[in-house]
Amino acid sequence: MKPVIAAKSFEQLLKALHQLSSKYLVVAPTTEDGVEHYRPITQMSEEQKSQVERLSLRNQPPLGSVKPFLFPDSEIYIEFTKKDGKLDVQTPRASVPQIILGAKPCDVVSLELIDKVFLEDPVDGLYQEKRDNTVLIVNQCDEMGANCRCDDFGVQRSTGSADLLMSKDESSGKILLKAQSEKGNILAEELLKEGMEENPVFREPKVPVKEALESEKIQQAMDDFFESPFWEELAMRCIGCATCTFYCPTCHCYDIRDFQRKEQGARYRTWDSCMFPDYTRMAGGHNPRPTRKDRVQNRFYHKLSYFVKNEGALGCVGCGRCGEKCPVGISMDTVLNRIGGEVNDK
């Protein structure tokens, strides 16, 4: 059974979620100094509540994706202390259950893409733990945002691993939730206890679904395009910062480092970016990707070619964050338009 439940208003939903805050960490998109991110929400002013409502139901993802709540930018995973000549190794506390409210279909698909990397053998325990502990409440967009290209990547209606789908009934102002997983069912039960009601129907989004790009075709076009002078041009324009990779919801590279102080220390992992020159630098000083061209090319080839070959899907969800924040305006479009053009010219 897939129960549909309804809250009278968004405010009631927030209230119900707030009641669950002893059990769950509640995360929702908020604005701070004009910057939109998913953040844990606690006590909120009326103004903040309306921001959360606006961003949760908006047809465009916020600047930050949900990624940091499953794959944090820094994460300690071993702590060690030297005591009486012996090394005492501990693993820090387990993650807490969390609800992510107002995630977008592109976020869901991006997590599914990261799953392909982190949940396949060998399984990444840190990620798995958080993934299992996360309940995603997904708002299906009704139309596309200004920078969105999710239609090309077949992401618009994808809600495969969403736990609850969310939709607003414009006429009654009700917020409808439809559970579609075990975790979703449990949360729906809990929300019912907090004053939400059962509802007979769920409103399906109106979004028209366009035919997505064929991953194999893109991969083939990319491979044919490898020697093009276009990459030289693109690399000349790129300034080599990590904005694109850090805001990308599917980028998942990390670096492992140790922090040490006297008799104790910690081993942590932290986001790394293939745009940094030291990303591929080896201990002996050799760098297999010495130039910016190699690095720029790698980023696009990883998403549009290697990922297809290894995991059978394009490594991009078309959320448009990279292009929006790139200081020199390089986006997925820049490349896709070019390879498209090049393929047609043949």
Add this chain to the structure above:
Amino acid sequence: MMQDTFEPKIIAFCCNWCSYAGADLAGTGRLKYPENIRIIRVPCSSRVDSALVLRAFQNGADGVMIAGCHPGDCHYDTGNYHTRKRMMLLKSLMEFMGLDEERLLVKWISGNEADRFKDTVESFTSKLKKMGASGKVRDLRCAK
């Protein structure tokens, strides 16, 4: 209650030619100064860049002291002129960011000013004892 038991950690960068000699003289003259201070000898006070100061704070220092030759006495002629320029900027930037700039002390101490060295360490230590532990530029991992 905190003030009574709190012993601040002070990192002192002492220039090889004047201040380190001053500290040395204090030692041979059997002057007693608080053991809160950890001296690091540097070739010149201008060797200390802002990164070293912040690094000390991050790793648990409650105060940082930079001691160099009196202006005009620098072994390298202009080293301490650079020091005072940079450290003034660092202090004002720290203040601007709301950090405790008074935890950074710059002092000119010559090779024969053992007393001045002792007095400086004493007054800086007691000042830091009153201020309590530094928490603002601290890396909190592994902090007991």
Add this chain to the structure above:
Amino acid sequence: MCKITEELQQIAAELLKEGKVDLVLGYTKGEQEEQSVPCIVTQPEDASKLIFDEYSEKALSKYLLEESFQDKKVAIVLKGCDQRAFKLMQDESRLGREDVYLIGVECPGMKWGEDLSPFCLHCDYRTPAKEDVDSLLTGADIPEAMQGEPLDHEDSFTDINRLEKMSKEERFEFWKRQLNRCKRCYTCRNACPVCTCRVCVFDRENPDYIDRAKDQMAQHQFYHVIRAFHVSDRCVSCGECARVCPEGIPLHLLNQKLLRELDKFYGEYQAGIDEVPTPLSHANADEPDFFGKEGKA
């Protein structure tokens, strides 16, 4: 098409046709509306791609240090602030003037969202000096707010004044809130036209200057103090650091604070306009001693 764009395309085409330069580095229309992006033109017939408008924010001069621009004759489009950055690099012997053909352009002031960039409103060096460039293109469509005298120098520090009036704890909270969002993507560093070290201290593995952890405020504070410090006296006030920051951190405030302190104690200095050495690359006995016997302890 505006006059500058037209003349620019003409000059670029001529330079390429006559073989005076191998490539022209300028701006072209980006993929999005209201966006101009850096571009390289190598063929005379492509010169029509070039434009110059109020969205041509990105400073181009730093590109000249990139590997791919070496051993090439380059013509580059420079607006005032960018030319200052170029002059600074030239004075610091980072590149030779004779290898580059400079096309100076009169800057109409860049956009900042809907409005004009606050940095441009305070800028008194919109157009490079004629003797510093090889061709100078003027006749930009200057918006009303940019006409006449630039806003007063003091006014350009309004934000600093606001912060300085706060208590220390308030300032700390302000910066904590701002820097908490930092992801250390190094966009501010890479976009800064005067941040030009061959190997940046933050990229160096040995000594390992910076801890990569992003959950430690202390590491963010460390990065931002050092970044501001390393460009302090060389800052050309273009505002790129604040523009490119994806998290909207007002990084320019740190630079402006340092500039103001330098101006106050060592006399006014404008990098890339006044002669080198820059204030922090020399020091002498006559300067104020803040740490003397009676001074600031």
